[in-house]
Amino acid sequence: MADPPPPTHAPPPRGVVLIGYRGSGKSTVGEALAERLGRPFIDTDADVRARFGGRDAAEVFADPSLGEKGFREVEAAAVAEAMAGAAAGAVVATGGGAVTESAAGRAAVTACPALCVYLHAEAAVLAARISADPHNRRPGLSAADADPAAEVAELLKRREPIYRAVADETVGVADLTPAEAVDAVVALLPR
Ligand SMILES: Nc1ncnc2c1ncn2[C@@H]1O[C@H](COP(=O)(O)OP(=O)(O)OP(=O)(O)O)[C@@H](O)[C@H]1O
Ligand SMILES: O=C(O)C1=C[C@@H](O)[C@@H](O)[C@H](O)C1
Numbered sequence: 072m073a074d075p076p077p078p079t080h081a082p083p084p085r086g087v088v089l090i091g092y093r094g095s096g097k098s099t100v101g102e103a104l105a106e107r108l109g110r111p112f113i114d115t116d117a118d119v120r121a122r123f124g125g126r127d128a129a130e131v132f133a134d135p136s137l138g139e140k141g142f143r144e145v146e147a148a149a150v151a152e153a154m155a156g157a158a159a160g161a162v163v164a165t166g167g168g169a170v171t172e173s174a175a176g177r178a179a180v181t182a183c184p185a186l187c188v189y190l191h192a193e194a195a196v197l198a199a200r201i202s203a204d205p206h207n208r209r210p211g212l213s214a215a216d217a218d219p220a221a222e223v224a225e226l227l228k229r230r231e232p233i234y235r236a237v238a239d240e241t242v243g244v245a246d247l248t249p250a251e252a253v254d255a256v257v258a259l260l261p262r
């Protein structure tokens with residue numbers, strides 16, 4: 072008997088969602104990964120900024136009528152929309168608090184069939200990358216924000232179990248270049 076005809080609608084390729092602390096390289100690695108895979112790239116921080124008419128996170132946090140709460144509500148909506156893209160094969164870089172500071176954001180990422188990868192590095196590495204980032208406009212996130220390294224250590228301790236619980240896979244990025252981190256994520260994808 073003849074082979075059945077191939078399906079006319081192949082399933083979408085598996086999308087990728089990157090989660091992790093600020094400075095772990097979600098945006099840098101995500102953009103390069105999307106280019107490597109030939110997929111659309113979505114950065115939820117960029118989408119949130121657009122939803123706030125171009126105001127960045129630091130400005131929104133400092134606005135008394137919005138604050139972190141207002142930021143997180145809009146972020147959760149952007150994350151939900153991004154997960155629809157990831158379900159269709161896109162690569163998504165999330166904001167550092169997208170799954171840790173919002174139950175809705177966490178639920179949207181958890182429910183998404185894309186591969187969720189936690190980019191992990193220890194607090195000292197993250198703090199060094201954040202402070203060296205020429206585009207650093209990240210608002211303080213806690214009472215410890217006068218000492219950025221202490222804030223990273225404190226928050227990472229709380230957030231780390233959440234990142235690990237939400238992720239399907241973890242990639243240690245402390246000793247990797249962005250290109251090596253892309254390779255490590257590609258190696259986790261189905262061939
Ligand atoms: N593997 C790496 N090695 C060295 N530096 C890196 C690496 N990945 C990212 N960086 C640098 O660290 C800084 C932060 O990277 P990036 O903005 O991609 O992090 P992020 O996880 O998206 O942070 P945020 O959550 O604030 O959006 C940038 O200056 C970037 O060039
Ligand atoms: O870790 C966080 O809570 C944040 C990380 C950034 O990606 C931005 O989403 C914002 O600065 C908050």
Ligand SMILES: [Mg+2]
Binds near residue numbers: 097098099116164166
């Ligand atoms: Mg980013």
